[in-house]
Amino acid sequence: MVFQLVRLIPKGRVCSYGVLAKAIGRPGNARQVGQAMARAGQAKTPVPAHRVVNSSGMLSGAAAFPEKDSMQQMLEKEGVPVRKNRIVDLKSYFWNPLTELENE
DNA sequence: AGTCTGACTGGAG
DNA sequence: TCTCCAGCCAGAC
Numbered sequence: 001m002v003f004q005l006v007r008l009i010p011k012g013r014v015c016s017y018g019v020l021a022k023a024i025g026r027p028g029n030a031r032q033v034g035q036a037m038a039r040a041g042q043a044k045t046p047v048p049a050h051r052v053v054n055s056s057g058m059l060s061g062a063a064a065f066p067e068k069d070s071m072q073q074m075l076e077k078e079g080v081p082v083r084k085n086r087i088v089d090l091k092s093y094f095w096n097p098l099t100e101l102e103n104e
Numbered sequence: 105a106g107t108c109t110g111a112c113t114g115g116a117g
Numbered sequence: 118t119c120t121c122c123a124g125c126c127a128g129a130c
Contacts, residue, residue: 017112028125034111035127054112061111071111112125 002036003043009051012079013095016055023097050074057090
C-alpha cells in the first residue's frame with residue numbers, strides 16, 4: 001500500500017509520513033509508514049523513500065541510507081534544495097496525494 | 105496481556 | 118527556531 005503510493009511521488013517533490021498515512025486511509029499511522037519505509041530497501045520494486053520526510057520537512061530517515069548524506073544528495077539532484085538535513089522550502093516542493101492526485 | 109521502541113505529529117514554553 | 122512532552126499505532130520480546 002505505502003510503497004505503491006510512495007512510487008507515485010513525482011521526481012523533485014516530497015511528502016510527509018502523516019499525509020501518506022491519511023492517503024492510505026490510516027490517519028495517525030505515520031510511524032507505521034516510517035517503519036514501512038525502513039523496509040523499502042527489501043521491496044521487490046524500488047521505492048523513492050528519499051522523497052518521504054516528516055511534517056517539518058526534516059530528513060528523519062537519512063540515517064537509514066547507505067551514506068549518511070545520500071538521501072540529501074538524491075533530493076538535491078532531483079532539484080529539491082536541502083539545508084541542515086531539512087527541506088529548505090517544504091511547501092513549494094510538497095506533494096499531497098489527496099489533492100494533487102485528483103487534479104491530475 | 106504488559107512493556108519497549110520507532111524514518112511521526114502537534115502543541116506549549 | 119529549538120527543546121520538551123504527551124498522544125499515537127503496530128511489531129518484537
